[in-house]
Amino acid sequence: MKELTFNITCDDYRVLQIPNSEGQKSKLGTLFARVEDLPKDLKEWTSVNPRNPKFSKTEKLSGQVARSIVKTLEEEPEKFALKNLGVYLLVDHVESNRISGDRHEVSITLSDIDKHGIVNGGHTYRAIRQVIEQNTYEGQAFVRLHLYQNIPEQQIVDLAEGLNKNLQVDQASLKNLVKKFDPIKEAMSGKRGGDQIAYSDGEPGKVDILDVLHILSVFDLNQYPGKDKHPNDIFGSKQKVLKRYDTDIDNKENSSFARLLPRIDEILILSDEVQKQCAKITSYYKIKNTEDSNRVGSVDHKRDAIFSDGEISGLIPQGWLYPMLASFRANICRKSWDSGQLVWLEEPLVLLSEVINDLVEIITTAHKEQKSRPGEVGRKPTAYQLCYFTVFMKLVEDGKVG
Structure with a gap:
């Protein structure tokens, strides 16, 4: 050569x-x-x-x-x-x-x-x-x-x-934690996308277990009980997410993940659906400054949904996704959580259809304010706070919370 x-x-x-x-x-x-x-x-x-x-x-x-x-x-x-x-x-x-x-x-x-x-x-x-x-x-x-x-x-x-x-x-x-991922494997057994989760480096699968853990973590009411604290503190910190899961899953009396895992397929479907609906609304939104593939709905960004049916027709950065997804903590019944279960106040996909336009407006405004840096949107609390408030107020209007 x-x-x-x-x-x-x-x-x-x-x-x-x-x-x-x-x-x-x-x-x-x-x-x-x-x-x-x-x-x-x-x-x-x-x-x-x-x-x-x-x-x-x-x-x-x-x-x-x-x-x-x-x-x-x-x-x-x-x-x-x-x-x-x-x-x-x-x-x-x-x-x-x-x-x-x-x-x-x-x-x-x-x-x-x-x-x-x-x-x-x-x-x-x-x-x-x-x-x-x-x-x-x-x-x-x-x-x-x-x-x-x-x-x-x-x-x-x-x-x-x-x-x-x-x-x-x-x-x-990661390999040392493989057995601790067994509850997730069991919860996703037979569920759509369960075979697409990679539990260690080099495994086949389109979704990393660390991304799954991050998605679940934004619903953790033990860590983020309400409007005053939001999961922006774990954005970009996979080791923090992994360490928290490692400790939590052994907590037999008060494990957040023990509450979340029976609903894991619903949470992952909600994640896909948030991306689907956001991509449709923001299809022509310029997310990058490159000459090619610079819009949410550019053809290179279209892909099949993993945990739900259909296609995600655009690129939704995690810095956009997590604040919108985390807002659905407001939809968890606190009384049921305290008794050891995750129970929704309203069916999540129905609620999503009612709030998605407002959530997207919050996210895209934050994106502009952060000079088109989606990572900064996910790292700062502002978008989380506004998205959470939006979902909470919708539930108040619907008479789901007093």
Whole structure:
């Protein structure tokens, strides 16, 4: 294979000498690059990585970790540099030159496919290529590049194994909880979409168990009993959601999930239906700043619903979905919850049809106020508060609450 050379323009570039490198003068360079500056040909340089990404039948990345990276790039690209560890490259050599504005132009060369390439961060790189090639990326994301030079050949395997342990820890934390997911498997047995939930990284399935747990968590009246506290505090924090489930499911006397699981199929259907109805209303709404696929109802965003019938005709970011979904906590009978059951005050889908227009108006207004950043809509309490109040007042009008 021919050598690969590409250039990155960045604000800063630093180099550190690596200690104890057996006289090889090994160095580690670091910089932040715009994700769109990583060349597509880099995907051929992965031989040095013992863990290659897995893909679904539709050629999309599979697994919780990879899908989480994609979601950050699509919904919160401005936070990518903070939330992602970056791409680690073994390279032949690097040249850096100062350019105008006290910036750096860094030229990176890989020459031997057996010694150079992505030694860690393959999932990150492929997630970047996926969102760019599928036109679901709107810009503003930076990724950290770690550039290893002059690494002795005999140490490449050690380096790769050490770096890749990071991902293994996340997988282990999920695998350790696999048995604790049995109540969810039992509750979804025979239900539509039950076979589409992936309970550990690499399992087939279109929906990650962590997303299911997040959806259930927004209905947790033990954590969020009313109008004064909302589940914006768990948005983007999958580890917090997972830890809370791990602790709660063992609480035999007062488990929130023990109340929620008998209604899990209804909750997941409601999640699909919120997305369906929101997508119809906002079909022409510009959700991204890209030239292609920049509207909710763009053809690339249409997909089959998983837990309900029909099609979701557009892209509804989680930052939109969760505040609308969480508002249906107001529809839970508090007296029944305190006695250990989840009972609706009004049939959820009937209630949804009566409030969806108001909920969508709240969400789209918040989206504009947050400068078209759906992640910020989901992270801040305002949309949750207004959506909750909307559902609560409708129930008051219907005589369901006093």
